[in-house]
Amino acid sequence: MSIKVAVIQATPVFFDREKTLQKLESLVAEQAGQGVRLVVFPESFIPGYPRGFTFGATIGRRTDTGRDLYKTYWQQSMEAGGEDLARLEKIAGRYGVWLVVGITERDPVNGSLYCTSVYVSPSEGLLGKHRKIKPTGVERLVWAEGGADSLKAFMTEIGTLGGLICWENYMPLARMAMYRQGVEIYIAPTADSRPTWTATMQHIACEGRCYVLGCNQFFRVEDYPAAYREGIADSTEDIICRGGSVIVSPQGEILAGPLWDQEGVLVADLDLDEVIKSKLDFDVIGHYTRDDLFQLTITTPS
Template identity: 40%
Template sequence: MLDLEKNCRVAVVQCSPVMFDKDATLAKCINLIKQAGAGGAQLIVLPELIIPCYPYGMTFGFTVGSRQEEGRADWKRYYDGSIVVPGAETDALGEAAREVNAYVSIGISERDAVSGTLYNSNIIFAPDGSIAALHRKLKPTGAERFVWGDADNAYFPVVASPWGPLGNLICWESYMPLARVALYQKGVTILISCNTNDNP
């Protein structure tokens, strides 16, 4: 039987991004991580797709059978604001987690370094600053499928913590019974559902 700590101080950070500005949002998130850590948080949870943003209400100029040029430009901005993992942005976030000695869960738009596909992803950083888990949303919800691809690897990674295994579901994955069962079978005792209210 594992000797687990009974209490965990959690900071749930409800914040908005600097829309489409990866660098400004990254700086904001790092500042918020440091504030939460200074308050004694041992697990810091930031919203889904905080970097670069959740593009609520955007169509990127897409309708069935056509694309508009303005939408293509918006898409390119969003694509460029998405994060390659690992990379400079994850290094900076990991350093912030290390500075405050806390687990950090953060939602990002991830850009695959090989295929270029975007994924609605969540990263859990360990207190030493390393990437402990990267989870890609299994099936983007509704029109999200025009933006992000289906997860293609590392399904439901689990992180060992002093309080028990940490697992993650992103937004509507919380409504998937078999996703919850998959984490339960891995012994997850702390479930981080990194949601946003979808409003910038």
């Protein structure tokens, strides 16, 4: 079975949920018209990854200005339910595509924010979501940690979809939690635009014997509204996120990308038979395991 997929390296309309959703739909419509069946968007595409922001926080001190900025970020974030999710479900259904979208998720019960990937089917709507289990560095200031229930893969008619977000992909046990669910199309939205990220994507493809779709934003200082530019930590360079999106085969071969220093779309046809063929000599959850020596236990709430 061959599946045409698209990795979207785009710039969100920063801190504007509605306009970013409009841009997302336009991009999905364009790719659906080309026969794409799975469309992937970057980490925190809605409402934008807050690169360089301090939210007025240092050790032992927070500012009222920082709290006001956090309030704006919170208000423009999405709930993984309600009207915002319904919009994504309608887009998926209207264009007949599966969507994986990086959002900053606002929890309506506890009020916390999470870095989340939502998986949406054109026929079933929301399949589920993955919340980042360990926000990286200062991300922990604004994003809470996801739990074990977030380590999910989703069986669909286009293959088993799953993955991790950004530096979760450097957590070996988290990767193994995805592999052992038989993930065939491993989705890795990120904000890491270093050249070394490409090697990480290739390693995961070889290790998991799966296709890997690495997806990042392209972002310049000028893409921030003027009100947000002052004091941005990365503003010494015009381009503050170069992108580097890439699509990799189960043998670690680059099929498309990496794409640098521009918005764009990577497209590839994924033959799922290649996943099976690649397991002849290595299968991390099959004949190459040593369950008599190693065990992975995932702690879930009682």
